[in-house]
Structures are given as C-alpha cells and as structure tokens.
Amino acid sequence: MDGILSLALANLTSPLILSFVLGFVAALARSDLTFPEAAAKALSLYLLFAIGFKGGVSVSDHGVDGSLGLALLAGVVLSFLLPIIGFPVLRTISGLDRTNAAVVAAHYGSISIVTFVAGTSVLESQGIASEGYMVAVAAAMEAPAILSALWLISRGEGDRRMDAELWREILLNGSIVLLIGSFFIGMITGQDGLREIESFIVSPFKGALCIFLLDMGLIAGRGLRGRGGGLSLGVVAFGIIMPLIGASLGAGTGVLLGLTTGGVMLMMVLCASASYIAVPAAMRVAVPEADAGIYLTLSLAITFPFNLALGLPIYLAVAKALTGA
Amino acid sequence: MDGILSLALANLTSPLILSFVLGFVAALARSDLTFPEAAAKALSLYLLFAIGFKGGVSVSDHGVDGSLGLALLAGVVLSFLLPIIGFPVLRTISGLDRTNAAVVAAHYGSISIVTFVAGTSVLESQGIASEGYMVAVAAAMEAPAILSALWLISRGEGDRRMDAELWREILLNGSIVLLIGSFFIGMITGQDGLREIESFIVSPFKGALCIFLLDMGLIAGRGLRGRGGGLSLGVVAFGIIMPLIGASLGAGTGVLLGLTTGGVMLMMVLCASASYIAVPAAMRVAVPEADAGIYLTLSLAITFPFNLALGLPIYLAVAKALTGA
Amino acid sequence: MDGILSLALANLTSPLILSFVLGFVAALARSDLTFPEAAAKALSLYLLFAIGFKGGVSVSDHGVDGSLGLALLAGVVLSFLLPIIGFPVLRTISGLDRTNAAVVAAHYGSISIVTFVAGTSVLESQGIASEGYMVAVAAAMEAPAILSALWLISRGEGDRRMDAELWREILLNGSIVLLIGSFFIGMITGQDGLREIESFIVSPFKGALCIFLLDMGLIAGRGLRGRGGGLSLGVVAFGIIMPLIGASLGAGTGVLLGLTTGGVMLMMVLCASASYIAVPAAMRVAVPEADAGIYLTLSLAITFPFNLALGLPIYLAVAKALTGA
Amino acid sequence: MQTHDAKRVAIIIEAPMEKRLTRALDQADVTGYSILDVKGGSGRSGRWSGAGHIGSANGMVQVVCIIRPEKLDGLLESVFSVVDKHIGVVSVSDCQVLRAERF
Amino acid sequence: MQTHDAKRVAIIIEAPMEKRLTRALDQADVTGYSILDVKGGSGRSGRWSGAGHIGSANGMVQVVCIIRPEKLDGLLESVFSVVDKHIGVVSVSDCQVLRAERF
Amino acid sequence: MQTHDAKRVAIIIEAPMEKRLTRALDQADVTGYSILDVKGGSGRSGRWSGAGHIGSANGMVQVVCIIRPEKLDGLLESVFSVVDKHIGVVSVSDCQVLRAERF
Numbered sequence A, B, C: 001m002d003g004i005l006s007l008a009l010a011n012l013t014s015p016l017i018l019s020f021v022l023g024f025v026a027a028l029a030r031s032d033l034t035f036p037e038a039a040a041k042a043l044s045l046y047l048l049f050a051i052g053f054k055g056g057v058s059v060s061d062h063g064v065d066g067s068l069g070l071a072l073l074a075g076v077v078l079s080f081l082l083p084i085i086g087f088p089v090l091r092t093i094s095g096l097d098r099t100n101a102a103v104v105a106a107h108y109g110s111i112s113i114v115t116f117v118a119g120t121s122v123l124e125s126q127g128i129a130s131e132g133y134m135v136a137v138a139a140a141m142e143a144p145a146i147l148s149a150l151w152l153i154s155r156g157e158g159d160r161r162m163d164a165e166l167w168r169e170i171l172l173n174g175s176i177v178l179l180i181g182s183f184f185i186g187m188i189t190g191q192d193g194l195r196e197i198e199s200f201i202v203s204p205f206k207g208a209l210c211i212f213l214l215d216m217g218l219i220a221g222r223g224l225r226g227r228g229g230g231l232s233l234g235v236v237a238f239g240i241i242m243p244l245i246g247a248s249l250g251a252g253t254g255v256l257l258g259l260t261t262g263g264v265m266l267m268m269v270l271c272a273s274a275s276y277i278a279v280p281a282a283m284r285v286a287v288p289e290a291d292a293g294i295y296l297t298l299s300l301a302i303t304f305p306f307n308l309a310l311g312l313p314i315y316l317a318v319a320k321a322l323t324g325a
Numbered sequence D, E, F: 001m002q003t004h005d006a007k008r009v010a011i012i013i014e015a016p017m018e019k020r021l022t023r024a025l026d027q028a029d030v031t032g033y034s035i036l037d038v039k040g041g042s043g044r045s046g047r048w049s050g051a052g053h054i055g056s057a058n059g060m061v062q063v064v065c066i067i068r069p070e071k072l073d074g075l076l077e078s079v080f081s082v083v084d085k086h087i088g089v090v091s092v093s094d095c096q097v098l099r100a101e102r103f
C-alpha cells in the first residue's frame, strides 16, 4: 500500500504527468494554447515507430518462443471479451441505450497506445524489463473489440453494417501498420539497427512523449469542457470502473501466461486502456447514430487521465505483488 | 569596445545568426523557401517548453528568494512604463497618429521570447550563469504594455475596447501559459526531471533554434519586402532607438535588483525586445483601425534583427561592465 | 561480385531501406497511414539543412582547392548532357511523344537529394570519407537539365516557354537556397559551429531519414498504385536503365576528376538519381501539356526505389573497384 | 467571355466518410471534384475543432463538385446514399463555368 | 430529389476575431457553420500569406453558414456588429439544400 | 440590411501557378482575393491527394475573388490567359455583399 502511494506520488510528479496536467488545466481555463494538428499527428507517428522498433529489437535479442503466440491469442480473446463484459455493466449503471452502450464498451476492448507507451516509460525509469512482443499484442488488440460491439448491437436490431471495405480500413489503419511494421524492422535489424538510430528513437523519446501528453491534456480538457457536463454520473463511473475490471482480467491472464513483472503490468495496461483513435473512427462510419460526444469524451477525458495518473502505479504495484518482484 | 567588437563578430558568425541571415536573404531574393506554418508553430512550442522548463529547474536548484518577487514586480512596471516612454519619442520622430503610435509603442513594452532565447543561448556559449526565474519575468512582461497602449489611445478618444473576454485571451494566451506551466514543471521535477528529458530539451535546443531563426529570417525578410518600403525613416529609426532606451532602463533595473551579469543582460534583452505574437494578436482585436503593416513589420523586420545581430553583444558587454564581470 | 551482394544485402536490411519498404507496402495494401504534409516538408528542410551544413564544415576542414571548381563544372555539364543522352533512348524504347519524352528525360539530368543523402549515409556507416563539396555539386546539378528539356521540345515546335520569372523561381527554389545557404553556414562556422548544433543535425539524422523514407515509400507506393499500371513497359525500363547510364558517366567523370572513393560514388548517385521536386514543379508551369502522371510516377516509384535498394550498393562497389579502395 | 451554366455542389461530411463519398461520386460518373479541409464548426451535434486532434474521427471535409446541370440529380442521389444517416450538409448553387467541354 | 431554398453566407475575417464571430452567431441562433483556413490573400491592406507565421495575428479564416432565407437578416446584423471595424468580406448567395429539417 | 450585387469567382489551379495567377489578377486591377488550400481531388487527369507530398508540384489551390459585376469580364480574360493550357476550373456565381464601397 505504501509502495503504491509512493509510486503514485513519484508518477504524479514526473514530467510526463505534469505535462498532461498542464495541458488539461490550460484547456479548462480556456487558454488558446493549441498544438498544430500536423505536429500532433507527426509526433504520434514518431512514438508508434519508436515503440514498435524497440519492441522488435527486444524480441530479436531474446528470440521468439511459444509465449509470443499465446500472448497474442490471449490479447485477441480479451479484446473480444472485454466489451461483452463491459456492456451489461454500463447498461446497468448508466441506462445508455443498447447502441450507445455497445459502442462505448467497444472502446474498452481495444487499447490506447499512448497509455501503453506511458506504461513502458514508467517501467523503464524503474529499470524493470518486459517482453518486447507486448507491442505486437497491443496491435493485435486494436480491432477485435469492434466486432463485439457490432454483435451486441445486432442482437438488438438484427442488422450489420460492416462491409469488407471497413474491415480493410480498420485492420490496415495507420497505427496498426506502423506499429507492426516498425516491430518487424526492429526484429530484422536488431541491436545493429538500434545503434544506428538510437539517438533519434531512444534518447529524445521521453521528452517527445511529454509534449505529446501536453497535447493530450489539451484535447482531454477541451473534451471535458465541451461535453463533460453532458456525461451522466453512471457513464463517468464506468470510465473508471471498467479499467479496473480490465486490469484485473489482464493481470490474471498475464500471470497465467507466465509473463515477467513488466509483461503483466503491460497486459493490465492494455486491458485497462480505452481506444480513442481506431475505434472512434470505425464507429463514425459503422454506427453513425451513436453519440461521438459520449464515447470520445469518456475515453479521452476520463479513462485516459485516470490510467495515466492513478492506473499506472496501481497496475505496477499489483504486477509486482503478483509476480513476487 | 574591443570586447564588444569581437563579441559582435563572434555573434555574427554563429550558426544562429547566420541561419537568420540565410532566411532573410532568401526572402529578399524572393526564393520560395518557406516553412510550413504547423512546423513553425510546433518549433515555437518546443522552444517555449524547453526554456520554461530549464528556468524552472534552475530555480529549483537555487531556491526562491525575495529577489524573484522583486524582479517580477520590476518587469511588470517596466512593461507598463516602456510604451509610455516610447510613445512621445515615436510621435516626435515619426509623426504617426496617436492610435498607431500607441499601438507601436505597446510592442516595445512587451517582449520577444525568441530574442530572450537567443540571449540565453549567447550566455550559455560564454558559460555565464543567469537567474532561472528570468523566464517568469519574461512571461510577466508580455501583457501589461497592452494596457498602457489602450490608456494612451483613450486619453485622446475617451473610449476603451478591452472587455473581460479579451483580457482572458491575452493573459491565457498560449505562450504565457506554456512558459509559466513548463517553468512550474521544471521547478517541481528539478534535476531529476531534467535528466529524464535532457536529450530532448537541452542537447538539440540550439540546432532547433537555428531552424526557427531561419524561419524568422524568412518572415522578417518577406515583411520588409512587402511593407518595408512603406515604413517612414522616423518609424524605422524608432525601431532601433527604442531597444536602446529599453536596454538602458533594463540595465539600471537589473543592477538595482542586484542581478548577476547574466540576469542583467537578460533584463536588458527583455526591455529591448518587441513583441510580435501576443501584442499584435491583441491589437488586431482591440484596435482594428491601427495599421498591422507598421507594427508587425517594425517589430519583426527591424527590431528583431537589430537585437539579434547587434543588440545581444552590446547588452552583454554592458552587463559585464556594469557588474564588473 | 560477392562484395556487391553482401553490400546489397546489408543495405536491404538496414533500417533506412526497411522503412521505405514499410511505407511502400502499406501504400500498396491501401493502408490509410499518411504523413502530414507539413511534417514531411519540415523533415525535408531539416535534411537539407543538415546535409548542407555538414558538407560546408567538411570543406572548411580540408580547404577549397581547384577540384571544387572542376567538380561543379562537371556537374553542370552532366546535368545538361544527361537529358540529351536519355531522350533518344527513351523515344526508342517507349515511343513517348517528343514533349513527354523531353520532360521525362529532364528529370534524369537533375538530381534527387534524398538519394544523395541516403548515399552519404551508406558511406558513413562504412566509414568512407568523401569530398564535402559534393553537396554544392548536387545543388549545381538541380537546374541545367531543365534547359536541355526545353531545347529538345523547341527543336520540334520552335517555341520556348521559359520567362525570366520562371528562371528565378527555379534557381532560387527552396531546396537549392537551403542547401547552398547551409553549406556556406557550415563553411563559415566550421567545427565550432558543428559542435554547437551537432546533437541536432548529426546524431538524430539517420533516424529522421528513416521516417522520411517511410513517407517516401508511402508516396511511391501510392503513385505506383494510382498510375503505375498506366506506365508502359518501355517507360519503366527507362527508369532503371537511365540510372545505370547516368552512373557510368558519373563514374568516369569522378575518376577523371580524381575524386576519392566516396566522391566517385556520390557523383554516380547524383547522375543516376532523378528529380522529383524541382523539375516537376518547373515542368508543371513551363510544359503543362506534359503528363505529370508519367514523370512523377517514374521518378518516384521506379527510379528512386531502384537507386535506394540496388543502385547504392552497386555504385559503391564500382566506385571502390575504380579507385582501388 | 463565353460561359456555360453549371451547378456547384458542396458537401460537408465527416472525414472518415470521405473515401466512401468519393467512391460514390466515381460510381455516379462524377469525376471532377476538389476536397478542402474544414478546420472546425458547429452543428446540431455541437461545436468541434480539429486543433490538436490525432485521429481523423473528429474532422470534417468539404467536397466541391462543379457539374453540368443535367447530371445534378444523379449526383444528389448517390451522395444521399452515403450521407443519409451521417452528419453532413449538402448545398447546391448555380454557377457559370469557362471551358464547358471539361465537364 | 427534393431540395429547399437556403442562403449561403461566407465571411472572411481575421483569425483573432474567429471566436467573437462564432459567439455572435451562436447568440443570433445560427448554430450551423463551418470554418475553413484561408492560407493567403490580398485586399485593401495589401497581400499576406500564412506561410511560416507563428502567431495567429496574421491569418484569416472563412466561416460558412448555410441558413434558411428568413434567418438571413438576423444573421447579417449580428455578423455586422462584429465585422464592422474589421478587415473582412461578407458575401451571401442563394443555394438549395437537401434535408431542410436540419436547418 | 443593405446588400449589393457582386460576383464570386472561384479558380482551382495548380499550386505552382498560384503566383502567376495572382500576378495576373493584380494586373487586371483585381486586388481582393483569398487563397484556400485544396487537399485533394479528382479530374480528367485522375485523382490526387496532397498527403505527404514534399514538393508543391502536386498540389492545388482555390483562389476566390469577390468583385463588382462590371469587372467580371476583365477578370475572366486575365485569368484565362494564365489558366488556358493548365489544369484548372473557373466558376462564377452571383452573390450579394455588405459594404460595397470595399470592392
């Protein structure tokens, strides 16, 4: 308990979190501080490339064993399952209609790569290793949840809106392709490749992440100011309860798979985090009648900050306890 | 004198100034070299974040004493005063009407953060320390001058155009918020935080500043080509005289406050430099009838290059002489 | 032979090439992975600034001798000549009409600075030095080819479309100005200047180039998908044969000039590469009736990848053999 | 100077629907259109701004087609099939064009 | 396809005035508009270009509102109260819209 | 509110021709225009998208001029001299403006 608290405190006073807080506060105070869209996009591509590459290098260091396959499978299953678990919870505590509830739940089966990146960053500053292939698990968990949401909706209405085209779009969306692609580049080029571009993707990484989190804070704050008032208490509660449910399942799975402390923590982070890029884009197309104000705001302005500030230290402490580290 | 000359020469052949010159010449030669707006904006956010953070870390190292409060107060007073001093000078030598003269004068009470950054960079290459809190003074000096300008105008016309909304916009404008915010982050996280993101905000800083100054050169050159011909000799002269007046006041204040050599120099830089972001934006809204061609061009294409190329070495030499360094 | 193969293999598994391949494959698979235009532009300005600066520093280290003048002259002559050599070849194997053939040929007299940058990067990882002034040769070769193309067209039609304005635009286009300008900055500031901004322009360079090549892969892949099918076999063949013709002429010239191994290789790269920035922009204005789909696609989607993947190791092996290294 | 009657159709739609819309236009044989970025706005679903957004789920684009009057109905029908349930505004106005052979 | 008469109002105004304009629109009960970036231009106060600018003092934006004809006068009046002393161009044209219930 | 008849001319043209077009406008005494970015499109020469492009050879821009009706012919002629052989669409529509003294 004491460990969690001191960890939480260290986390809360890290430049990463403080940068997020700065953005958040600036937005709530209605400052005109904004980040150019192109710069934010470029920064996110940089983070994806770097995290994928480093994951690949780490796999090339330790070799691939059966656990990679198992972890991927577990990730896909969890991504399918989490919305189905979340859906009745959300319906019960919020009273959202079937469509909106299904769409919101889908976000929690998928993942937030920035939360994942922040998680690896916490591990790094504590000198805790983790399975490099967790990056691949992250990529694998992006999409399945979408299917669960559509199944939940169709049970009520009996129609489907997913065409082949939309599937292609989701599975080949930029984040997934870049993450997997750079993972493979890292795996192929290994330490030699890393040495060549280390001072681009390793040393400035944390600073770049600060700037990115500053922008995320701005977006989350603006979201909360714009729509936050409109979120019912039940919905907001879900945005905090669901990560904890997800993290518990992730913890169990991680331990069953025999992952390291770092690996268990990252699995928890993946399950606890909610998508705000891939799933919203797919939902806009497939379920236009769902209210984007609910799902985007909840995922960005409630769950993301919760995970960043409180979730990460909790998940790490639990992972440590479970793996006896 | 010899010291100034050799300093000026060293300054003039630094990559920073040469990058500015390159942009300036390219613009005058009507090259199509341009910097994407988003990239320039992102770069300026980076510079603000880095300079604020480093200032905060330095304050966390040396602790806060009464001098911080005094320096802030002095900065605010100077920001109020400088336009009121500049206004009659400008009226006399240029014959501008009251409104335009007041608006132009306001720019000289506020500050140019890039000139400030270039000043810290000159100090660094000479290994001269300065008070970390000068960053906070810079932020405090952004806005008061605007009030002076409006007071000068209203004395003639008897109206005011500042509403609460505009004040909020000015005081919470992006630059101020980012500067102050990152200053606090630096203060809270101190050397530990700095170590984490050093290779992002310290090592590449000077190179990034080069690129930014290249862009500033382009903008200044284009401004001069577009509107430069329209500036009367009196107005141009003001753009060079006023920085010297400001610097003198800054020097006196710095010495009175007992600042270090670096601190005195930076106080001079703040007083000598003219705003080209915060004040123009406010003036567009509050005094739309003033001619943006005059104030933007003067500040960007005359005063900024003057300070960068000649002002900085002069101010440093004076600061050294005054503090006996 | 064996040397070429192992070199080619090392080249093909470098992060640089793999990043390009990732972009290329993502585009062919119709992923929505895209790079913001502003970020790509900013990255290209960074690469130009860094490469120019480093070239200048290297000249300041070794001093300027007569060989610089000779190399510049040779570059200009080759830029004029290559389109005139390429034109009949292209007409013969592709049957393109005079106008389109002339315009396509012009691209091969000019140069691709990214191919050049990738070439210097290969040299660096092998620890092979090269003449710093090759950067200036690159800049000198950008434009003359355009004149040759217009001469080839006018022989058929008897008209010219180049006005003074267009010449100014071409000769002062952003890439040339930035390259030459930063070359001079590097020459003036030398090692001192380099030390100040090294951790901006040297250490992260290769990583930044990876990201840029990823984007080039996306563009090339999209080009190929969009228009690739429309390129006749003869045109495609030209896109591979012409670099080899150019490289041979470059090799001969480099040896005659007495360049080092690295210098010979870079001269080959310049002659082998095809423009996709300066020349297309000029042709859009001067020869609007030419089909941009042909020249842009050929240069970007055929010749650029060919040079990157196969050309560079071949040219290096030949340069080594010719200079006995 | 000789001009010809035409219609200018402007469609404001969510960015994730852009490809579907242009595909529908292609299928309706409307091969001329231009796409402009919309950087913010307001509608029944509230205000939004593109600033700082990282995904494309939140943005909108404006697609402008200039077409011969007789092709308007076909175009509107195929546009409608895409826009139907979606956020989006479709407006049509009269205009004149030079070089009618291009349309 | 059934269309309805509407007005398209396009306002080009300095970026620092954008928020004031949209606030005036909100107050005039005009809740539908889209904002587009203007990257350069020319007017009585000379030429300008957004390229490389770092503040927003220099830029302009275009705000487009499509409204029912009967709301035009109210809109113009509230726009005018903001645009009055400011740089800016206001143009109004006729158009047709689908789905009139949205306006 | 008092409005005045005017014409709105919208020219979509390749980015490398932008300066030539605005020069022609200046020479035809049309000193009011705004330039907007076009981020993609489709025409007789196929589809294109600005995404990721590094040169300007590939982009297009839209130049919008609002002018008094009597100046239209002069404008179109000088525009035509530039657009002639080039990719590009010119459309003209009627509009009303506030503050006619500005045009």
Ligand SMILES: Nc1ncnc2c1ncn2[C@@H]1O[C@H](COP(=O)(O)O)[C@@H](O)[C@H]1O
Pocket: D012, D038, D040, D041, D042, D043, D044, D045, D046, D047, D048, D060, D086, D087, D088, D089, E031, E032, E033, E034, E035, E064, E065, E066, E067, E103
């Ligand atoms: N009347 C209108 N005029 C111009 N743009 C509109 C209008 N109504 C909606 N829009 C645009 O379409 C988006 C979505 O509209 P809505 O579906 O009403 O929320 C808005 O954010 C605006 O960008």
Ligand SMILES: Nc1ncnc2c1ncn2[C@@H]1O[C@H](COP(=O)(O)O)[C@@H](O)[C@H]1O
Pocket: E012, E038, E040, E041, E042, E043, E044, E045, E046, E047, E048, E060, E086, E087, E088, E089, F031, F032, F033, F034, F035, F064, F065, F066, F067, F103
């Ligand atoms: N007649 C016009 N047509 C289109 N845009 C215009 C016109 N007049 C002015 N503008 C735009 O409004 C800005 C300011 O105009 P002005 O106040 O006349 O200097 C210009 O830079 C253009 O972007």
Ligand SMILES: Nc1ncnc2c1ncn2[C@@H]1O[C@H](COP(=O)(O)O)[C@@H](O)[C@H]1O
Pocket: D031, D032, D033, D034, D035, D064, D065, D066, D067, D103, F012, F038, F040, F041, F042, F043, F044, F045, F046, F047, F048, F060, F086, F087, F088, F089
């Ligand atoms: N009918 C049209 N309506 C709107 N934009 C068009 C139209 N035709 C062409 N364009 C634009 O002009 C560009 C070049 O057209 P084109 O010369 O026909 O290939 C296209 O890519 C579009 O951006």
Ligand code: NA
Pocket: A082, A107, A108, A109, A110, A111, A112, A246, A270, A271, A272, A273, A274, A275
């Ligand atoms: Na999750």
Ligand code: NA
Pocket: B082, B107, B108, B109, B110, B111, B112, B246, B270, B271, B272, B273, B274, B275
């Ligand atoms: Na000042």
Ligand code: NA
Pocket: C082, C107, C108, C109, C110, C111, C112, C246, C270, C271, C272, C273, C274, C275
């Ligand atoms: Na060549």
